[in-house]
Amino acid sequence: MATNPLSELRELDDAALTEQIAATRRELFDLRFQQATRQLNKSHRFRTSRVRLAQLLTIRSERRLTSNT
Numbered sequence: 001m002a003t004n005p006l007s008e009l010r011e012l013d014d015a016a017l018t019e020q021i022a023a024t025r026r027e028l029f030d031l032r033f034q035q036a037t038r039q040l041n042k043s044h045r046f047r048t049s050r051v052r053l054a055q056l057l058t059i060r061s062e063r064r065l066t067s068n069t
Contacts, residue, residue, distance in 0.1 A: 009059055017060055024053045 012020065028049050034040040 006055060006059075009055060012059075014063070017056060017063075021053065021056045021060065024049055024056060028053065 009017075009020075028046070031040060031046055031049065035043070035046075
C-alpha cells in the first residue's frame with residue numbers, strides 16, 4: 001500500500017474522506033486479527049495504516065474547524 005501525499009488526501013471530498021477513514025479502520029482491525037492468529041507477515045503495515053488514519057482524521061477535523069468559523 002503506497003501512502004498518498006497529504007496534498008492528494010486534502011483534495012478528497014467529504015464523502016470520499018469518510019470512506020477512506022472507514023476503510024483504514026477496517027484494515028487496522030483485520031491486521032490486529034491477523035496478528036492475533038499469527039498470520040501477519042508484514043508487521044510494518046500497522047505503522048503505515050495508523051499514520052494514514054491519523055492524517056485522514058486530521059484533515060477531517062481541520063475541515064470541521066474551518067467550516068464552524
